[in-house]
Amino acid sequence: MxxxxxxxxxxxxxxxxxxxxxxxxxxxxxxxxxxxxxxxxxxxxxxxxxxxxxxxxxxxxxxxxxxxxxxxxxxxxxxxxxxxxxxxxxxxxxxxxxxxxxxxxxxxxxxxxxxxxxxxxxxxxxxxxxxxxxxxxxxxxxxxxxxxxxxxxxxxxxxxxxxxxxxxxxxxxxxxxxxxKWNHMMDQTHLGQYTWQPPRVDMMPAVCELLVADSDDYAVAIEGDVSAWPDHFGDAILPVFESLNPRTSYVDVFAQGSQPFKVNVTTENPWIVITKAATPNSDLRYLVSIDWDKAPVGESKGFIIVSGKLDPIRISVPAIRASDTQRAQAKECFAAQNGILAFAASKAQRRTQSGGVRWEVIPDYGRGAEAMSVFPALTPSFIAPAEGPALEYDLYLARGGDYTVTLVMGPVMDFMPDRGVRIAVGIDNREPQMLDLFADRTAGTFLGATWLEAAKDNVRYLSATVKSLESGRHVLSVGMIDPAVVV
Missing domain, CATH: 1.20.58.2150 (Methane Monooxygenase Hydroxylase; Chain G, domain 1)
Incomplete structure (x- = not known):
């Protein structure tokens, strides 16, 4: 204790x-x-x-x-x-x-x-x-x-x-x-406990050691791939850059031998920006970003070239720059150009209330800076999803098609014997989909398959599929049905 x-x-x-x-x-x-x-x-x-x-x-x-x-x-x-x-x-x-x-x-x-x-x-x-x-x-x-x-x-x-x-x-x-005073308080083994059964002794995670050659050989690794070049059969391709979601990627150049190596890292394209970063070891990291004012509109592909004693290693840099029309449509929206979008629940553009029941921020909780939950916590359920308080998010999707909406939820327990724990997801004027954290009570309750994952990671996941969305602006609504949900 x-x-x-x-x-x-x-x-x-x-x-x-x-x-x-x-x-x-x-x-x-x-x-x-x-x-x-x-x-x-x-x-x-x-x-x-x-x-x-x-x-x-x-x-x-x-x-x-x-x-x-x-x-x-x-x-x-x-x-x-x-x-x-x-x-x-x-x-x-x-x-x-x-x-x-x-x-x-x-x-x-x-x-x-x-x-x-x-x-x-x-x-x-x-x-x-x-x-x-x-x-x-x-x-x-x-x-x-x-x-x-x-x-x-x-x-x-x-x-x-x-x-x-x-x-x-x-x-x-x-x-x-x-x-x-507290002798034996920290005696319990705790390293190597990969199931709920404590290990007999504390075990250090397994590690590898290499026999490093006496050479100045080098290789290249990139974000999003476990492979290394030049000895990998596939192409080196960085994750796609999007102008509506600017970000930085990286290319690593590292020694494979014990001797220092020399390389030049350059680009063929003026819109690719390369910056050398500080690293805690002998490996070299080059940060990669895009100068969107110089990038061509639409989908493009540029290259980064790593040259030295070996044949040049070429790294593809795919990029999508939004048109002026797309940028205008996406203004103040969460925008996706490549079909993938993630954002914090607390960043809703609007929060609706119902009879004093509302969504409020829980600071310092979850995987981001904060989370959202319903207050008062003892409020009754809203059986009709359209009547409850909602979080509304403005979206811009550059591509039409089918989309999956995934909610990252708090690890609530199945505490109501006569129902699960439900929440609603809606897009635009479509009928909201009612999702239940305990639709499968066998898996979701104590010692069930999804319960085990929820206990480890302190989250549960709910997903809804939205069919045939057109490209353009949309409104995603996350509505309360039952209390005690955290998003």
């Missing part, structure tokens, strides 16, 4: 004040454990003083949030993608930054507050971060080995170092914290 001294008072406060908790939204002072909540700041001020209360409340909120991306004990080397959307790098950087912040507060606190802060804030932050970073480094090690990078061995060393840090953190908690 000792490591739960923060969570338990929060839960007890909610139980004591359950009527007001169900009425107030997080931004109105409800008893929610987030950086903006009254409880989080009050707790931090009570335990550690006013000076650092805001920073401590934010740290405790974020380590809980980051652990919600995947529960630490079931993180594996392939949990976070190494090649898509910079996911693994984003998660690693988030944990590194949070740990630095927690350590800074620890150093600044008076000595009589440090043991409590370590126990309640620094240890869960640092220990959780170590587990995530260790598995991310192991995943990078396996990817680098597949690509033949000389830096593979450095990632293996990083994994081993983090494994030792995990042991040292547990030992400090058991034997030195508060003079050894």
């Amino acid at each position: 000792d490591p739960a001294k923060l969570a338990l008072p929060n839960r007890l406060t909610i139980l004591r004040n359950w009527r007001s908790t169900g009425t107030e939204s997080p931004t109105q002072g409800g008893d929610h454990l987030s950086s903006g909540s009254a409880f989080g700041r009050q707790w931090a001020e009570r335990e550690f003083g006013r000076r650092y209360a805001g920073e401590i409340a934010d740290i405790t909120s974020k380590y809980a949030k980051y652990n919600g991306w995947r529960k630490p004990e079931v993180i594996t080397p392939d949990t976070f993608s190494q090649i898509n959307f910079n996911e693994a790098d984003y998660v690693r950087a988030a944990w590194e930054d949070l740990t630095v912040r927690a350590e800074a507060v620890y150093k600044a606190l008076p000595d009589e507050k440090k043991d409590a802060f370590y126990q309640l804030v620094l240890h869960p932050t640092k220990a959780s971060g170590i587990v995530a970073q260790m598995n991310i480094a192991a995943g990078r090690n396996l990817l680098f080995a597949r690509q033949g990078r000389a830096s593979t061995n450095a990632e293996a060393s990083r994994v081993r170092d983090l494994f030792r840090q995990d042991e040292a953190t547990s030992n400090y908690y058991n034997h030195k914290l508060a003079g050894g």
Whole structure:
């Protein structure tokens, strides 16, 4: 129970004040454990003083949030993608930054507050971060080995170092914290728990080591692909760039031998912008973006050329620039030119209410900056989807066709015996589709197939297919049917 001294008072406060908790939204002072909540700041001020209360409340909120991306004990080397959307790098950087912040507060606190802060804030932050970073480094090690990078061995060393840090953190908690008062509190094994059965011993994630040749050979890897060139049979093609969703991609050039190498990275097209980025190892990373003022309208393909001692390696850069008409139609919309679109639930252009029932932001929750839920939490269900409060999103689709709308939902339990937990999805004036998180109760409830995934990742997914949409502007509506949903 000792490591739960923060969570338990929060839960007890909610139980004591359950009527007001169900009425107030997080931004109105409800008893929610987030950086903006009254409880989080009050707790931090009570335990550690006013000076650092805001920073401590934010740290405790974020380590809980980051652990919600995947529960630490079931993180594996392939949990976070190494090649898509910079996911693994984003998660690693988030944990590194949070740990630095927690350590800074620890150093600044008076000595009589440090043991409590370590126990309640620094240890869960640092220990959780170590587990995530260790598995991310192991995943990078396996990817680098597949690509033949000389830096593979450095990632293996990083994994081993983090494994030792995990042991040292547990030992400090058991034997030195508060003079050894909490001995054995952190004895439970927690590394290598790839199912719900705890491992017999803590196991470091598997790593590879390479025998690096004495050469100045090099190769190229790109975003979105595990392969490396020049020895791969397929073409090197970066993910599509869209002018309505500007972004940056990358090309990596890395040593395959122990000797330094020389390359030139250039482009044939004036609209492709290449910028060399700083990297933590000997690998070279070149950021790729598009100067849309110079790019031709419509679909184009340019090339990046990596040249050196080897034959030139050509990397395709596909791009779609919207026309003036398309840009005008897409103004203030979430826009998709290539058929794929993702956005935060909290970014709805409009929120409708019904009899005081409304959608409100839950700060610091989920995979983005915030999430949305219905308040008052104890409101009755709306049987007719059109009558309930809704979130409305303006969309622009450059391509017509069939689309799938996927909602990323909070991991609510099946707590109503006579119904599931439902939500409505509608497009324009079409009849809304009613979706149920527990349409398959066997899979969705305790120990079912989808329950297991929801328990690991703290999300559930609902999808609706929309047929024969024309290109152009549309309105997506997400409507409340039952309370207790989080999007």
